[in-house]
Amino acid sequence: MTFATSLVHQRLQLPGARRCSPGSRSARLNVISRAHGRFFIGGNWKCNGTVESVTQLVKDLNAGSVPPADKVEIVVAPTFVHLDMVKKTLNPPFEIGAQDCWVGKGGAFTGEVSAEMLHDFGIPWVILGHSERRSLCREDDELVGQKCEYALSQGLKVIGCIGETLAQRESGHMFDVLDAQLRAIANHTSLGNWVNMVIAYEPVWAIGTGVVATPEQAQEAHAYVRKWISDNVSPDVAADLRLLYGGSVNESNCGTLANLEDVDGFLVGGASLQGASFISICNAENKHS
Numbered sequence: 323m324t325f326a327t328s329l330v331h332q333r334l335q336l337p338g339a340r341r342c343s344p345g346s347r348s349a350r351l352n353v354i355s356r357a358h359g360r361f362f363i364g365g366n367w368k369c370n371g372t373v374e375s376v377t378q379l380v381k382d383l384n385a386g387s388v389p390p391a392d393k394v395e396i397v398v399a400p401t402f403v404h405l406d407m408v409k410k411t412l413n414p415p416f417e418i419g420a421q422d423c424w425v426g427k428g429g430a431f432t433g434e435v436s437a438e439m440l441h442d443f444g445i446p447w448v449i450l451g452h453s454e455r456r457s458l459c460r461e462d463d464e465l466v467g468q469k470c471e472y473a474l475s476q477g478l479k480v481i482g483c484i485g486e487t488l489a490q491r492e493s494g495h496m497f498d499v500l501d502a503q504l505r506a507i508a509n510h511t512s513l514g515n516w517v518n519m520v521i522a523y524e525p526v527w528a529i530g531t532g533v534v535a536t537p538e539q540a541q542e543a544h545a546y547v548r549k550w551i552s553d554n555v556s557p558d559v560a561a562d563l564r565l566l567y568g569g570s571v572n573e574s575n576c577g578t579l580a581n582l583e584d585v586d587g588f589l590v591g592g593a594s595l596q597g598a599s600f601i602s603i604c605n606a607e608n609k610h611s
């Protein structure tokens with residue numbers, strides 16, 4: 323057991339055993355509703371794309387071979403300006419999400435897009451609390467929680483993002499950071515709304531760096547998140563909640579990560595801009611190494 327693993331086991335008071343027996347992710351999925359048990363792949367296009375490149379990417383995705391919607395749920399999140407063209411041209415099973423929305427009802431908030439606008443426009447998903455918005459736009463835990471609450475109240479499904487910086491991890495504060503981020507989201511999410519939420523664990527040090535979390539690091543954080551949800555929300559919610567890993571996921575590392583006990587999907591940045599790479603990641607569950 324590594325130092326970090328032993329830390330999480332102390333924190334979770336785990337006896338050093340996995341939460342379920344090895345290979346039991348499918349067993350766990352068998353006891354929960356199929357609709358919520360699907361593997362989940364998100365593609366976060368961030369602030370990227372031209373009309374030409376988005377047209378090509380949509381063409382590549384439409385031509386790709388991905389698992390059927392009852393096996394894997396796939397959501398891509400273009401910029402606001404590209405939402406319309408992607409919505410009109412991207413075929414099922416791909417779904418669409420936005421990358422953010424305003425914290426409350428629309429109005430005199432220049433530059434913002436509200437949750438009710440996204441819902442009205444037929445966009446089912448929204449990413450909230452991404453680390454780039456937390457750090458660059460100074461969104462704090464409470465604001466992220468409020469955004470989740472309002473988006474859920476307007477009928478959107480939410481990809482809520484959490485994750486620690488390298489400094490926070492190295493100074494031993496990773497679990498405190500995850501606690502606070504989860505607490506803010508949980509405080510604003512009613513029990514019945516968790517079915518419309520997935521949580522993406524994205525360690526900031528792995529985002530866009532090419533430094534992917536090791537399988538041990540990813541599993542450790544995901545197990546911690548699931549235990550936290552079990553203890554602080556409900557065991558049933560914890561069993562159903564899909565936990566995505568994000569941070570330098572690519573076609574080479576996705577198979578190993580997909581096989582981890584508590585990894586139920588990915589939130590992919592850079593590799594989601596390459597049609598072939600993203601299609602390959604969408605098939606990650608078939609690539610166990």
Ligand SMILES: O=C(CO)COP(=O)(O)O
Binds near residue numbers: 571590
């Ligand atoms: O931020 C991310 C997804 O939201 C991850 O980005 P990368 O996959 O480029 O590291």
